[in-house]
Amino acid sequence: MADTYARYDAGQIRAWTNAVFEKLSVPPQDAAAATDALVHADLMGIDSHGLARLAVLQSYAPGLQNGTVDPKAVPEVVHEAASTAVMDGHGGLGAVAATRAMELAIAKAKKTGAGFVSVKNSKHYGASSHYAAMALEHGMIGLSMTIGGLGVVPTFGRGRRLGINPMSVAAPGGDEPPFILDIATSVVAGGKLELAKMRGQQVPTGWIVDAEGRPTNDPDDFWKGGALLPLGGAPETGSYKGYGLSVMIDILCGVLSGMGFAASIREGRNDLTPHFQGALLVEGFGSLEAFRAMMDNMVQTLRATEPAAGAERVLVHGEKEFAAQRDREQNGIPYHPQVVGTLEKLASEVGIPLPAPVKG
Amino acid sequence: MADTYARYDAGQIRAWTNAVFEKLSVPPQDAAAATDALVHADLMGIDSHGLARLAVLQSYAPGLQNGTVDPKAVPEVVHEAASTAVMDGHGGLGAVAATRAMELAIAKAKKTGAGFVSVKNSKHYGASSHYAAMALEHGMIGLSMTIGGLGVVPTFGRGRRLGINPMSVAAPGGDEPPFILDIATSVVAGGKLELAKMRGQQVPTGWIVDAEGRPTNDPDDFWKGGALLPLGGAPETGSYKGYGLSVMIDILCGVLSGMGFAASIREGRNDLTPHFQGALLVEGFGSLEAFRAMMDNMVQTLRATEPAAGAERVLVHGEKEFAAQRDREQNGIPYHPQVVGTLEKLASEVGIPLPAPVKG
Secondary structure: OHHOOEEHOOOOOOOHHHHHHHHHHOOOHHHHHHHHHHHHHHHOHHHHHHHHHHOOOOOOHHHHHHHHEEEEEEOOEEEEOOEEEEEEEOOOOOHHHHHHHHHHHHHHHHOOOOOEEEEEOOOOOOOOOHHHHOOOHHHHHEEEOOOOOEEEEEEEEEEOOOOOOOOEEEEEOOOOOEEEEEEEEOOOOOHHHHHHHOOOOOOOOOEEEEOOOEEOOOHHHHHHEEEEOOOOOHHHHHHHHHHHHHHHHHHHHHHHOOOOOOOHHHHHHOEEEEEEEEEEHHOOOOOHHHHHHHHHHHHHHHHHOOOOOOOOOOOOOHHHHHEEEEEEHHHHOOOOHHHHHHHHHHHHOOOOOOOOOOOO | OHHHOOOEEEHHHHHHHHHHHHHHHHHHHHOOOOOOOHHHHHHHHHHHHHHHHHOOOOOOHHHHHOOOOOOOOOEEEEEEOOOOEEOOOOOOOOHHHHHHHHHHHHHHHHOEEEEEEEEEOOOOOOOOOHHHHHHHHHHHEEEEEEEOEOOOOOOOOOOOOOOOOOOEEEEEEOOOOOEEEEEOOOOOOOHHHHHHHHHOOOOOOOOOOOOOOOOOOOHHHHHOOEEEOOOOOEEEEEEEEHHHHHHHHHHHHHHHHOOOOHHHHHHHHOOEEEEEEEEHHHHHHHOHHHHHHHHHHHHHHHHHEEEOOOOOOOOOOOOOHHHHHHHHHHHHHHHHHHHHHHHHHHHHOOOOOOOOOOOO
């Protein structure tokens, strides 16, 4: 599929995105942080959280253009201890506040072994794994969470009371790629539903409920007052677990930062959102070299699991992202024609031509 | 159901359990910690992790009796930074090492805002939520994880390569009960399978696979080379998420402490296991009072969710445990006749008579 898409050189796309942010009055260092977040998501193959959002989501270019995102907002530390802090994003780009918060968590972890920063009044920050992965080059385990759009039903309920809350954990490997977990705490994210709807397909049991809270296979029911199910699907297959993980994210991002929880924040009808960024220094626990060797051993053991009947092989989290990154850095990033259309439109609005594809 | 069981006074059961541990050469402070862990699980209604284990699991009384658990082992800090540490349990009671590790995490969080302790060479520690909940009275969010028995298949694989790894997160409330999440990262824990097998019942699709890694509804298949599925069940409903959470627990407990990961630890055919204990000081982020008020608001909002068609109401994590605790402290702890049998046997072996039931 990806090969019918036009591919764009990663370096050229990076330069273009950076120029667009700067043109929209974002200071150079902040433009670089926001560009990193979007292009890194595209490189890792998380296409739903890269440039696909730049020209369409209020938290990015449209918000900068219409004044709902403050390009010059400076994230501010409003409370602090040796290993913890709360940062106020002051309504600027989510990737800027989230990057500064992760940098602060890493700086704290360098000193004490652990750093955790809860962030309020930020915006959509892209892919969680971008921030968790920032910890890797410092020999740290990284953690990142955010509150997503209101879209998930709590177990035994009806309607949307929980955010589509993602979390990511990254841990350094040795010769093997790092472990990178990046998951929503709902069964699936919204994008897969839109795809099914577009294609006129039914969705598997366990993805969504209708307006009365009953399981359904019709994706349209989601837009008629329905909701996504928490990870686990039905009560008998553990939906209270995904529900609880979603609330945990609400607490760490929203309640700890003092901003609120998914249902209270989204009631405000704005796109402000909180995050939670963390880092643990491996050498706060022991030898980094021994850690890397044991990670490799674990990854190799998991990968060597005998496949199920009919399955190809067992994958470990981060493997696919690592392969995508290598491919895309070499061969360019493939963008869906529809995404290219939105980028072309933005390019003409800001007067900075989109680079030509390298392959299409 | 619980009312056909005999009930035992919580205070008397606590005194008896404590006396049994002391009789088996456990020093008073450690006997108290182990007693707390087991009786607290029973009070919270986590019956599978309380006294039901005391007389039957190698990690408790049988191990103390046959010398595989060292009653006088002193957990030792072998590596430390301001907010982090690794502790070696030296093969003593799991609840002792886990309690000391949580106490250390709390002490560190008091100073820096965050404390995380990875523990190696410990044993079965009971219910994760007991340790996470230790943080609550200190105005902290508590976290606890451990590597369980090998029983879970990674997505697309066959056979047991992952532990039945639980995690718990506890956060203080105000007038409402605290939030207490306590979940295994498999769809269900092993106990529910045993129950289905005993009753000759089929299990829901999404719980287990057979020896070839194919979904099955026959609980017997689990004991014929099958395995539990990770939370999420099938690949299309997010099983790689539960799989990844299980690996995350392996990393934080086993790789960080230097002990190994589920598959490598269980290969050793002993019952040594690692844990990960953490605490975050709410006041490292902001006002505890404001946090408590917002937690109450969140819990009340979730609980007020309109129920699904046919459902009674939406519960919040910790609510059931809190209600069980109130009931059992007042009316006694109900034990299954089979559990009472194992306790009677232990009582006669150590020469300390089991208290009489208060109601039966």
